[in-house]
Amino acid sequence: MTTATTPRPGLAPRLSALSKVVELGPGRLDPKLMSEAESLLLRAGDRLKLSSEHTVVALAGGTGSGKSSLFNAISGLELSPTGVRRPTTARTHACVWGLDGAGALLDWLQIQWRHRFSRSSALDKGESQLHGLILLDLPDHDSIRALTDNEADRLIGLADLVVWVLDPQKYADASTHRRYVTELAGHEAVTVFALNQADKLSTEELAELVIDLNDLLRREGVEHPTVVPTSAVTGRGVESLKSVIAQAVARRRAAIQKLEADLAKLEQRMTTAMPVGEAIAIPATVDEARKMGLVDALCDAVGVPAVGEAMENIYVERSTKWVGWPLPRWIDRFRPDPLKTLRLEDIGEEIQTIATGTVSAQAAEVTNAVQALADGLSASMHPTWRAAVHHAARSQLAKVPSTLTKELTDLAPELDRVPGWWKLLKAWQYLLVAAFGLGVVWLLLGLLAPGVLPPSLGDPAALPWAALMTVSVLGLGALSGIASRNFVELGASRERERLERDMRRRVSAIAEKMVIEPVERELARHHAFYTALNRVSG
């Protein structure tokens, strides 16, 4: 077998591409072009997607009628064994006349490799009119029925021409006629009848039989039956049958040419309506920069910076309880505490209020951000695709603000967390307060009742040291207060960053799911559509 398995570029891949265009085209491609493409595909049928260069002719009929003998007589070679033992042919045999590329089709027909033959040399002997013919020698139709339920229908339905081989004894065989011929009524253009074993009959008998068969077929509903008397033994009628087959090959070639011309015209109109040009280069995904832009805009709209700032302020406020120099704080205790108005347990609610308020106030901003993304992506697209990208981008827009609010409300900032260093600092400050208190007591006693103190401390010369210690403790307290302020600020901005990062991550996930994903689906469809359209051009 010399047929190659790689399909040649031709009508078949272009038709496959056209069916992809039709699959992706609804709502995008002009409905008139869509329906023309659909009807062209229907006309071409499934078979053409496998191979357009071949004409499949099947020899079908009852066992012993002489299918294999005729197959051999037509091909001029002993390719398919014939015999008296019934049935002889168990699996379909195929012979290809001079064309590579039938592999995919023969694979699809499930014809085994050892049953595939090539007849390329015959073309040199004046058989060029059979160029592209695939002749199938089918098993007896009852045997094929037994193989798989739909194999016979598949093979017969796929053939461009069915040659029913009948033998004189059983030409009126009910199974052939009732089961198949009546089903084929109306399709006589693709069915011919070979009245085989004609050599067994006299000229008169044959003429009578031909008339009888014609009548019978008409009664079965075949309006213009083509009956060819043949004899595989003497070769009589084989040339006539060959020329009927050659006509089918020519007819098919003409049909293919017509189909090709129609496809070329349709393809031109499609590409005029939707030029492939740069459209095919538009990416099928959203680039990182645009994604970032959308997330930034959504974060602004839901007030991520405002929430972050609130978090930062709260952190600073809370820290004063722990790290400030206690003395002024004790004095402050008698004044209203700002923390009371910013109750920490309710901070989740605070954040929710900020988020909800901002989102509803800025729904327009969310819309604008989504609109800007769609505009940027579809700027150079055909108007229908541009509209489709916008539609995809906005498909869930109405739900975006509420989803953002819900998602951000679920985010629970750790507002009651007390960093370890706050506790240490508090202890240190109390130590300093104690030292300050001791210093004051020492000073007072040294001035007023030096006798109470141990001699070394009560000595007037030691009093300046006591004063120095007290003042130093105060200074140290103030200094550590200043230093801790700096640390608090650092911690506050870190907390803010962490919260903003968390919120941003959630905003980004929502943007991805509700905006980017639908848009990318449309972009992928756009890309696949133009890729297919480009392939239709061949």
Ligand SMILES: Nc1nc2c(ncn2[C@@H]2O[C@H](COP(=O)(O)OP(=O)(O)OP(=O)(O)O)[C@@H](O)[C@H]2O)c(=O)[nH]1
């Ligand atoms: N006299 C005569 N005998 C024929 C003719 N065609 C086939 N035969 C004989 O009829 C018998 C059956 O032929 P096959 O070609 O094997 O028949 P088939 O239709 O392929 O049968 P299955 O493979 O069993 O379906 C063989 O012995 C052939 O030699 C013919 O035109 N004239």
Ligand SMILES: [Mg+2]
């Ligand atoms: Mg056979």
